[in-house]
Amino acid sequence: MxxxxxxxxxxxxxxxxxxxxxxxxxxxxxxxxFGGRLGELLDEQVNKFNASQDKYTVVHTxxxxxxxxxxxxxxxxxxxxxxNILMVFEVGTASLMxxxxxxxxxxxxxxxxxxxxxxxxxxxxxxxxxxxxxxxMLSMPYNxxxxxxxxxxxxxKKAGLxxxxxxxxxxxxxxxxxxxxxxxxxxxxxxxxxxxVHLENFSAYHNIPFATKSNGFAGLDTELSFNSPVHIxxxxxxxxxxxxxxxxxxxxxxxxxxxFRAGECMLMTESSAGYAGIKKEAKFEFGxxxxxxxxxxEAPQNTIIGGSSLWALSGKSKEENKATAxxxxxxxxxxxxxxxxxxxxxxxxxxxxxxxxxxxxxYKSNPGTDxxxxxxxxxKVTQNSKGLRLGSFDQIRGIIxxxxxxxxxxxKTAQVALDSAVKRGNVLLRRFExxxx
Amino acid sequence: xxxxVFFKGWWLPALLxxxxxxxxxxxxxxxxxxxxxxSLFLPDPFGLKTEFVGLDNFRFxxxxxxxxxxxxxxxxxxxxVSVSSMALGLYLAALADRLIKGAGVYQxxxxxxxxxxxxxxxxxxxxxxxGNIGLASYYLKALGYEWNHTLKGDQAMFLVILASSWGRxxxxxxxxxxxxxxxPKSIIEAAAIDGASFWKRFGTIVIPxxxxxxxxxLVVNIVYAFFDTFGVIHTITSGGPEQSTTILVYKVFSDGFxxxxxxxxxxxxxxxxxxxxILTVIQFxxxxxxxxx
Numbered sequence: 022m023x024x025x026x027x028x029x030x031x032x033x034x035x036x037x038x039x040x041x042x043x044x045x046x047x048x049x050x051x052x053x054x055f056g057g058r059l060g061e062l063l064d065e066q067v068n069k070f071n072a073s074q075d076k077y078t079v080v081h082t083x084x085x086x087x088x089x090x091x092x093x094x095x096x097x098x099x100x101x102x103x104x105n106i107l108m109v110f111e112v113g114t115a116s117l118m119x120x121x122x123x124x125x126x127x128x129x130x131x132x133x134x135x136x137x138x139x140x141x142x143x144x145x146x147x148x149x150x151x152x153x154x155x156x157x158m159l160s161m162p163y164n165x166x167x168x169x170x171x172x173x174x175x176x177x178k179k180a181g182l183x184x185x186x187x188x189x190x191x192x193x194x195x196x197x198x199x200x201x202x203x204x205x206x207x208x209x210x211x212x213x214x215x216x217x218v219h220l221e222n223f224s225a226y227h228n229i230p231f232a233t234k235s236n237g238f239a240g241l242d243t244e245l246s247f248n249s250p251v252h253i254x255x256x257x258x259x260x261x262x263x264x265x266x267x268x269x270x271x272x273x274x275x276x277x278x279x280x281f282r283a284g285e286c287m288l289m290t291e292s293s294a295g296y297a298g299i300k301k302e303a304k305f306e307f308g309x310x311x312x313x314x315x316x317x318x319e320a321p322q323n324t325i326i327g328g329s330s331l332w333a334l335s336g337k338s339k340e341e342n343k344a345t346a347x348x349x350x351x352x353x354x355x356x357x358x359x360x361x362x363x364x365x366x367x368x369x370x371x372x373x374x375x376x377x378x379x380x381x382x383x384y385k386s387n388p389g390t391d392x393x394x395x396x397x398x399x400x401k402v403t404q405n406s407k408g409l410r411l412g413s414f415d416q417i418r419g420i421i422x423x424x425x426x427x428x429x430x431x432x433k434t435a436q437v438a439l440d441s442a443v444k445r446g447n448v449l450l451r452r453f454e455x456x457x458x
Numbered sequence: 459x460x461x462x463v464f465f466k467g468w469w470l471p472a473l474l475x476x477x478x479x480x481x482x483x484x485x486x487x488x489x490x491x492x493x494x495x496x497s498l499f500l501p502d503p504f505g506l507k508t509e510f511v512g513l514d515n516f517r518f519x520x521x522x523x524x525x526x527x528x529x530x531x532x533x534x535x536x537x538x539v540s541v542s543s544m545a546l547g548l549y550l551a552a553l554a555d556r557l558i559k560g561a562g563v564y565q566x567x568x569x570x571x572x573x574x575x576x577x578x579x580x581x582x583x584x585x586x587x588x589g590n591i592g593l594a595s596y597y598l599k600a601l602g603y604e605w606n607h608t609l610k611g612d613q614a615m616f617l618v619i620l621a622s623s624w625g626r627x628x629x630x631x632x633x634x635x636x637x638x639x640x641x642p643k644s645i646i647e648a649a650a651i652d653g654a655s656f657w658k659r660f661g662t663i664v665i666p667x668x669x670x671x672x673x674x675x676l677v678v679n680i681v682y683a684f685f686d687t688f689g690v691i692h693t694i695t696s697g698g699p700e701q702s703t704t705i706l707v708y709k710v711f712s713d714g715f716x717x718x719x720x721x722x723x724x725x726x727x728x729x730x731x732x733x734x735x736i737l738t739v740i741q742f743x744x745x746x747x748x749x750x751x
Contacts (some may be wrong), residue, residue, distance in 0.1 A: 092715055099505040116718070120504040271589060272608045273698070279590050416717040426699040430609045445524075452518070452719070456502045456509065 296366025
């Protein structure tokens, strides 16, 4: 009997202590979209933060891909069950910005928590995406990348080409694809993220508008304009390559990455963040090049980002917001950012992280990893190359993907497809404007 | 003669039907009412503000050519799934019915695919026809046929029909087999003695006697093709390419949960509700008359 009593007493004592420690620590939730290698690296960051102090605990949960994470966050918000921090990809930015009251703006969060935070420390090409026109930062840039051209050097040699040849323009790329096809290479060209690479970044890179009103930055009454002659020329070229078997369509997202990593595809346009996977899996010599452009245009201007930022959702206690602020400040630390940049191929989103990486000699020992940063920051940004801020943009991307599929399978000309995408997209923009005015 | 039971008083019958009424209210009337109500509004995704727009959501939908195309897609898809899975189910049931040895083994194996959830079935077929690693697409390529269902609408449609019908064949097989075994052997033997061939017997005796089951399966299969194939389409094509496999119920999901356009999604649910209602009335009014019980 005595022993049982003793056990109960000690258990109660233990529970009391466990209770107090759990109470003392403020727990916050972070919902994100990273699995695989990126998920491991994210987990590492969270563990480091949790171990670095004893006031707060961050719990992270993967909610599926980018779209699924955003939708889970929105659904949870409606039900009042939302996390403190939500990862939102760049496409969802306008939707969140318009939902005033759903989030605590970053500058406000940091000020309320008394957290030192310097928005100027971020690379402006990145932070501009998440900052209002009057200079207030609304969310924290987390992972940002930009599209580059990936080269399978072994296949280039097999095609009788110099693997170091000039591939700066689409015309030169076209010549290389002709040679590859003639040598019987099955998949000379493939691409991921069609709309992002070949229309959105294409527009910025050639300094032509993707949409009016500075691509939506200057107002909700923006209209799509990606059916200009230069756009049509490029999409028509891709369609022609698809018909001639030089370009193989593998899917709307990053499906083609598998073919490249397996050594089947010779040239691929994909995010610079494809680096982590390619470096791990590729059993061939690969190279990274700048995204190609067309001559006799304003290219190369600069490319824009893809990726996500972290939003502090509203309706949380002051204590929890403090924890959120502390964690986000931790993530923007130079050592954390530099490691993330080098591990993943995402851009160093703070200037300090980029220069620290340069100093460490990382770019020298990993040639090509600095191209994405250069490509984004090579020129002063213009109205057309700042980024995109369009409502319902996930849906509009879906429309663009559909219409482009029509060009690739030969049922539509580029003119018809892009005109139709613009028209259908504008309907959604008007609907978004109406719901958010 | 119909049997009728009369209750004295009202509380006992009320109590007896109460559970059913409650379930109908919670799972049917309340959500349907919500859908009708929401279809008149244009809310923002977060539910922070909303605007009454009357019938604008319906106007918006009916002026969208892709929404109208989705009706055609749904008809093609549902017809193909119902007809192919019922025909194959009947064929296999007719074969299994004639088995003398090992009937149990064959029947069990044929019923097996029914235990697989639609989403899992979708992934299985997707693996076989995947452009990168699929065995089926590999052999098709070896035969000189280019398979790429991410780009070619007809191939995508074929694949979702195949994946949706596959598990359904088992279900239909099971019901047809039960129906066949319920037909008295004496009738068929009598016809055989009179010199009727197998096909004659099948056409004039078996098919009419199976008609109640066929009718039941037709209703159930169309409802299945309309609503339960969601998992298959989501895993294989997500409605693409160019919305060529976007059936009505998938569009409700993608506009509501992917695009967060809850007003349009609710309006689509209402249209779907009306459509299924009409379809059910037609089936029971016209087709049921031709059914022999």
